[in-house]
Amino acid sequence: MTRKEYADFLLPNIIHDVEYYEKKYPERDLKEDAIVVRVAPSPTGFVHFGTLFQGQLNHNLAKNSEGVFYLRIEDTDQKREVENGIAEIIEAFRFYNISYQEGPISKEEEKGNYGPYIQSKRSDIYGAYVKYMVEQDLAYPSFATEQELENLRSQQENSKSRIGYYGRYATDRNLSMEEVIKKVKNKEEYVFRLKSPGNFDNKIVFHDLVKGKVEMPENDIDHVILKRDGLPTYHFAHVIDDHLMHTTHITRGDEWLSSLPLHLQMFEMLGFKTPKYAHISPIMKEENGKRRKISKRKDPEANVFEFKRRGIPIEVIKQYLMTVVNSNFEEWFEQNENSDIDQFKVTFDKMNVSGALFDMEKIINLSKNFISHLTKEELYERVLTWALEYDEAFAILLKNYKEDSLAMLNIERESEKPRKDYSAYRDIFDNIWYIYDEKFHISKEQYEFAKIQDPSEIASILKLYLEEYFDESDSEEIWFDKMKQLCDRLGYASNMKEYKKNPESFKGNVADVSTVIRVAITSKKQTPNLYDILKILGKERIKERFQIWI
Numbered sequence: 065m066t067r068k069e070y071a072d073f074l075l076p077n078i079i080h081d082v083e084y085y086e087k088k089y090p091e092r093d094l095k096e097d098a099i100v101v102r103v104a105p106s107p108t109g110f111v112h113f114g115t116l117f118q119g120q121l122n123h124n125l126a127k128n129s130e131g132v133f134y135l136r137i138e139d140t141d142q143k144r145e146v147e148n149g150i151a152e153i154i155e156a157f158r159f160y161n162i163s164y165q166e167g168p169i170s171k172e173e174e175k176g177n178y179g180p181y182i183q184s185k186r187s188d189i190y191g192a193y194v195k196y197m198v199e200q201d202l203a204y205p206s207f208a209t210e211q212e213l214e215n216l217r218s219q220q221e222n223s224k225s226r227i228g229y230y231g232r233y234a235t236d237r238n239l240s241m242e243e244v245i246k247k248v249k250n251k252e253e254y255v256f257r258l259k260s261p262g263n264f265d266n267k268i269v270f271h272d273l274v275k276g277k278v279e280m281p282e283n284d285i286d287h288v289i290l291k292r293d294g295l296p297t298y299h300f301a302h303v304i305d306d307h308l309m310h311t312t313h314i315t316r317g318d319e320w321l322s323s324l325p326l327h328l329q330m331f332e333m334l335g336f337k338t339p340k341y342a343h344i345s346p347i348m349k350e351e352n353g354k355r356r357k358i359s360k361r362k363d364p365e366a367n368v369f370e371f372k373r374r375g376i377p378i379e380v381i382k383q384y385l386m387t388v389v390n391s392n393f394e395e396w397f398e399q400n401e402n403s404d405i406d407q408f409k410v411t412f413d414k415m416n417v418s419g420a421l422f423d424m425e426k427i428i429n430l431s432k433n434f435i436s437h438l439t440k441e442e443l444y445e446r447v448l449t450w451a452l453e454y455d456e457a458f459a460i461l462l463k464n465y466k467e468d469s470l471a472m473l474n475i476e477r478e479s480e481k482p483r484k485d486y487s488a489y490r491d492i493f494d495n496i497w498y499i500y501d502e503k504f505h506i507s508k509e510q511y512e513f514a515k516i517q518d519p520s521e522i523a524s525i526l527k528l529y530l531e532e533y534f535d536e537s538d539s540e541e542i543w544f545d546k547m548k549q550l551c552d553r554l555g556y557a558s559n560m561k562e563y564k565k566n567p568e569s570f571k572g573n574v575a576d577v578s579t580v581i582r583v584a585i586t587s588k589k590q591t592p593n594l595y596d597i598l599k600i601l602g603k604e605r606i607k608e609r610f611q612i613w614i
């Protein structure tokens with residue numbers, strides 16, 4: 065039997081050969097230094113902040129070199145696959161406006177000429193390359209059972225040997241074709257393993273774009289390349305896909321750095337051009353003085369949709385992502401505040417080698433700043449869009465009280481130094497709810513009166529204010545003058561200096577009196593500018609709100 069017949073016997077359903085695929089996916093027609101990159105998440109039902117980070121990074125690299133950025137779904141670990149996993153990844157990129165030129169656009173559809181971009185749909189391709197490798201004696205079927213591998217492991221642990229299926233331990237390497245055929249006919253299950261030509265005593269030296277010079281022993285382990293279910297392992301899929309899709313730069317988490325010798329070896333064995341690698345440190349978090357990776361379990365912010373739920377503007381997240389990508393971004397952004405952040409040129413040498421720190425505080429500050437610079441109309445539209453998805457009752461109020469909501473959002477907005485009080489759309493309702501009449505049906509205990517607590521004193525302040533001092537058409541200056549007059553009349557100090565000199569001779573001061581009015585119409589001691597809120601509510605509604613106290 066020739067090796068070709070042998071390979072046909074082992075992989076009878078594989079129709080096309082590797083030449084077919086090499087022709088089908090020709091070199092990309094791009095300019096010389098164009099960068100082809102991808103993001104390759106697994107559909108685990110959890111879109112990690114790191115995926116977005118890599119998306120933003122790669123999108124930028126491709127854009128600035130007139131290259132290609134594509135999305136590939138790595139779903140070869142079918143045990144980990146989750147129903148909506150792919151849809152969520154696609155939605156995350158759509159929502160954060162990180163566009164890819166090629167890749168799945170839904171579970172069924174995709175764009176681009178180098179697909180399929182979902183690995184589970186590529187099994188014929190992987191099969192063709194395994195077949196080729198069997199023919200060339202670069203791979204072999206291995207029948208070792210879980211139990212046998214477990215035993216091998218304990219044996220190696222006991223003898224303090226290196227763990228793995230290699231060298232003299234890789235016994236299936238030596239099976240003859242006849243022995244293999246017999247086992248297959250006997251229905252024994254098998255995987256395909258790489259026939260590694262490596263020698264552990266040799267060193268390979270490699271230049272990583274982020275980590276710099278890396279020195280590691282050559283790979284000599286006969287890693288599994290194709291599993292029993294006919295799907296490839298990550299290692300094999302990486303090499304085949306990034307070769308056929310002509311990826312020029314692999315940017316990936318540095319947990320893969322230790323597998324680099326295996327990957328380089330496979331590229332060489334298959335005669336493929338090796339891509340450049342940039343191994344990126346995970347985003348870290350500081351906790352009790354210690355650094356750890358941000359984690360899916362412990363950190364809600366590790367999930368990219370958390371920011372969407374909170375209503376943090378996507379512009380803020382993108383700006384933050386870039387500050388994490390490159391240490392010189394912030395400086396650039398200050399100088400180019402009105403440019404599209406995609407125009408910033410990412411470079412690998414400005415990437416954090418040891419892991420950037422995730423800084424929620426910073427996101428919040430960026431967000432406060434960003435939101436404070438929106439016009440009231442922009443903010444209103446954004447909050448409404450957010451509320452339609454996450455807080456329907458608020459959305460209805462926003463629509464029914466459009467003018468009041470706009471005016472409320474506008475308080476202290478159009479000034480030199482706009483008020484920075486909202487860090488997320490989610491915060492807003494809690495700050496303005498009291499302007500909505502149906503929300504204002506609250507009991508007396510819920511009012512946060514301060515210094516002046518006596519109900520009859522409160523009643524007389526409110527009554528007099530309404531009857532003699534409030535006029536909707538007053539300017540802010542006149543309004544404040546009248547507040548002072550009201551104080552003088554009731555025995556409160558209208559002048560803070562005088563009050564401080566002689567507090568005993570007054571019942572209180574103008575701040576105490578305005579607090580009574582503020583609390584009576586909002587129930588809260590602290591609100592944005594009182595004058596503006598009075599204007600928004602107008603005389604009739606103020607009267608109604610005072611009534612409960614008068």
Ligand code: GLU
Nearest residue numbers: 104105106138302315316
């Ligand atoms: N699916 C791999 C992961 O999520 C991708 C690694 C890579 O980018 O090659 O870690």
